[in-house]
Amino acid sequence: MAYADLRDFIRALEKHGELKRISFEVDPHLEITEFADRSVKSGGPALLFEKPKGSSVPVLINAFASRRRMELALEVSSVDEIAARITQYLEMRVPEGILGKLKMLPMLAEVGAFFPKMVDGGPCKEVIRRDKFSLDYFPILQCWPEDAGRFITLPMVFSRNPDTGKRNCGCYRLQIFDERTTGMHWQTHKQGAEHHRRMRAAGANQRMEVAVAIGADPATMFSAILPLPPDLDEMMIAGFLRSKPVEMVKCETVDLEVPAQSEIVLEGYVELGELRREGPFGDHTGFYSLDDDYPVFHITCMTHRKDPIYATTIVGPPPMEDFYMGTAIARMFLPLMRLQLPEVRDIAMPPEGIFHNLIVVAIRKSYPGHARKVMHAIWGLGQAMFSKVIVVVDEDVDVHNFREVAWKALNHIDPERDIQFVMGPVDSLDHASRLANYGSKMGVDATRKWPGEGFTRPWPGEIRMTEEVRARVDEMWKRAGLK
Numbered sequence: 288m289a290y291a292d293l294r295d296f297i298r299a300l301e302k303h304g305e306l307k308r309i310s311f312e313v314d315p316h317l318e319i320t321e322f323a324d325r326s327v328k329s330g331g332p333a334l335l336f337e338k339p340k341g342s343s344v345p346v347l348i349n350a351f352a353s354r355r356r357m358e359l360a361l362e363v364s365s366v367d368e369i370a371a372r373i374t375q376y377l378e379m380r381v382p383e384g385i386l387g388k389l390k391m392l393p394m395l396a397e398v399g400a401f402f403p404k405m406v407d408g409g410p411c412k413e414v415i416r417r418d419k420f421s422l423d424y425f426p427i428l429q430c431w432p433e434d435a436g437r438f439i440t441l442p443m444v445f446s447r448n449p450d451t452g453k454r455n456c457g458c459y460r461l462q463i464f465d466e467r468t469t470g471m472h473w474q475t476h477k478q479g480a481e482h483h484r485r486m487r488a489a490g491a492n493q494r495m496e497v498a499v500a501i502g503a504d505p506a507t508m509f510s511a512i513l514p515l516p517p518d519l520d521e522m523m524i525a526g527f528l529r530s531k532p533v534e535m536v537k538c539e540t541v542d543l544e545v546p547a548q549s550e551i552v553l554e555g556y557v558e559l560g561e562l563r564r565e566g567p568f569g570d571h572t573g574f575y576s577l578d579d580d581y582p583v584f585h586i587t588c589m590t591h592r593k594d595p596i597y598a599t600t601i602v603g604p605p606p607m608e609d610f611y612m613g614t615a616i617a618r619m620f621l622p623l624m625r626l627q628l629p630e631v632r633d634i635a636m637p638p639e640g641i642f643h644n645l646i647v648v649a650i651r652k653s654y655p656g657h658a659r660k661v662m663h664a665i666w667g668l669g670q671a672m673f674s675k676v677i678v679v680v681d682e683d684v685d686v687h688n689f690r691e692v693a694w695k696a697l698n699h700i701d702p703e704r705d706i707q708f709v710m711g712p713v714d715s716l717d718h719a720s721r722l723a724n725y726g727s728k729m730g731v732d733a734t735r736k737w738p739g740e741g742f743t744r745p746w747p748g749e750i751r752m753t754e755e756v757r758a759r760v761d762e763m764w765k766r767a768g769l770k
């Protein structure tokens with residue numbers, strides 16, 4: 288059964304021993320970060336701070352910060368189940384005969400559940416504040432010592448594509464500037480930034496409406512970070528993930544909808560053309576991302592539950608909560624990648640690679656230059672374009688065994704021949720690229736080289752003992768008293 292809202296998920300976490308309540312006072316200024324960091328690094332539980340210093344609103348952190356909690360969030364025993372569901376839809380064919388049609392009915396009925404449902408009201412409207420409200424009401428964290436201030440780190444930012452009218456929801460951090468103003472850190476490649484750019488180009492009315500929801504059922508929250516194609520509604524994917532429509536309610540002061548079950552909603556606008564210094568901020572990379580100019584979010588109305596819970600996260604030296612969220616995405620979207628690139632057998636993004644810095648891809652190599660084709664395809668695939676280093680290996684390499692990858696890849700390359708450099712867009716968080724958002728990327732072809740690729744020497748086989756000898760020694764091993 289789909290979680291109705293955030294507190295429903297909190298109850299489930301608690302029931303499974305995945306949540307710890309902290310009932311004494313802890314400071315949202317740095318102290319909660321230290322708790323959250325230690326907990327995620329030691330395989331500890333999600334944390335619910337019931338008495339954050341300076342606020343009556345509890346703080347939830349690390350709700351997604353382990354493989355098990357991601358599974359609980361998505362109500363599966365493995366995220367591979369979601370991959371399998373996606374594959375099922377991708378393989379859907381025109382059914383043959385009446386029996387085939389009947390078999391399809393449950394799947395088609397399920398599709399109906401994906402679409403968000405408009406409702407007239409909801410818990411997020413229990414308190415509506417049009418004036419005299421302040422962001423200070425919430426226990427918003429200063430995450431790291433050299434951060435420019437306090438940041439809302441796990442929001443669902445809603446905006447509308449001015450050309451198509453389609454909604455987008457992305458997770459972009461918001462730096463608190465004052466009681467009713469924040470930064471709007473949508474990076475230039477993201478959909479919020481694209482909507483903003485299009486409105487500016489059209490010279491549209493001077494304001495872009497934005498609504499921010501904080502805290503909802505876990506599938507809806509998670510959908511905000513999914514790297515979906517433009518104009519594909521995150522709320523529909525959330526409906527798919529939870530097999531139940533997301534209930535949406537109209538905002539009070541802007542022409543946008545937000546999840547009705549949200550804990551907190553901030554409505555407002557971004558003034559086209561207004562920019563303000565944002566950052567530095569201790570970021571996903573484990574380093575402070577530099578300050579830069581970003582749009583400004585002016586809040587016109589704040590609505591929330593009577594007793595809201597403030598959901599947040601921290602990013603920083605890996606692995607953090609975002610690693611578990613990102614890993615789940617990579618696994619569940621593998622079938623979609625394989626739709627375009629069926630030769631891809633598996634992919635891995637080790638935590639130290641922070642997703643955009645390293646992706647290891649195993650392929651079934653079929654023709655000369657195949658590894659390079661796959662690199663270029665990945666550099667052309669949505670947010671995978673950010674991949675700074677792509678290592679392509681043959682399908683017999685277990686990409687999740689990083690030691691095996693390093694061992695085989697390093698053996699299999701002639702560096703000058705097998706490394707490919709390209710220029711292109713890079714992640715906004717890359718602090719080493721020559722320019723912000725633009726720099727070089729590297730592909731490593733670590734597959735076996737073929738004569739058709741100009742490699743005419745014999746390729747050696749991998750050392751493996753025969754099964755027969757292994758079995759014989761298994762028995763003798765015991766006889767020798769070895770463990």
Ligand SMILES: Cc1cc2nc3c(=O)[nH]c(=O)nc-3n(C[C@H](O)[C@H](O)[C@H](O)COP(=O)(O)O)c2cc1C
Pocket residue numbers: 440441455456457458459460461472473474475476477478479511512513514515600602609612670
């Ligand atoms: C905790 C967390 C914080 C994030 N903060 C930002 C951010 O400040 N700016 C940004 O552009 N992307 C940020 N992201 C990544 C985006 O949410 C992600 O790229 C998403 O797919 C963007 O959605 P969009 O394609 O609809 O724009 C963050 C992701 C996570 C998990």
Ligand SMILES: [Mn+2]
Pocket residue numbers: 455456457478515516517518519521
């Ligand atoms: Mn999107």
